Amino acid sequence: MITIARFSFPYEAHIARAKLECAGLTPFVADEHTINMQWLYSNAMGGVRLQVPEAQAETALEILAQEEDEAALVEEQGCDTAPCPVCHSHNTEYYQFGRRWTFLSIMLLDLPVFPIHDGIKCRNCGQCSKTPPDTDN
Structure with missing residues (x-):
């Protein structure tokens, strides 16, 4: 060996x-x-x-x-990320809106006053946007 x-x-x-x-x-x-x-x-x-x-x-x-080519992997396996509404790039990541304010309200009031919303953040343009609720029902 x-x-x-x-x-x-x-x-x-x-x-x-x-x-x-x-x-x-x-x-x-x-x-x-x-x-x-x-x-x-x-x-x-x-x-x-x-x-x-x-x-x-x-x-x-x-x-x-x-080295694995990222573009070839996306083409071969598909892309499961939501596109950015501004630049239409699939280079996005999961993001949560309101986490800081909710944490602060829990620390100060012992009660979560602000809701947390799911969203995406684009790695290309930096735009944060909320994802629409699922309507698959």
Whole structure:
């Protein structure tokens, strides 16, 4: 077995291991249990090691070097985010309106006075907008 990559945390090594297993290789994650028990030893031990048989090393390094294209993934798997009403971009994230005021009213009055509304925030233009209520009934 030859070490092809080192990671600070075991979950990072397992993501890479899963990627290699999907390609038909036989990777092994070394030192993960030691790092899980004493994570402060990670740097001293050289991190969690991802290992493969020597014959598969070159192929494994090529697979790990490939970066996933976000646009290709969206095209392949679809996009489930709501579009921005201003710029029509799907680069949005979940956002809640009124959380600060509700938290403040709970702290001061011990009663939630302000309602919290769900919405989206566009990462491209920064616009925040409320999502309409579901009308699937």
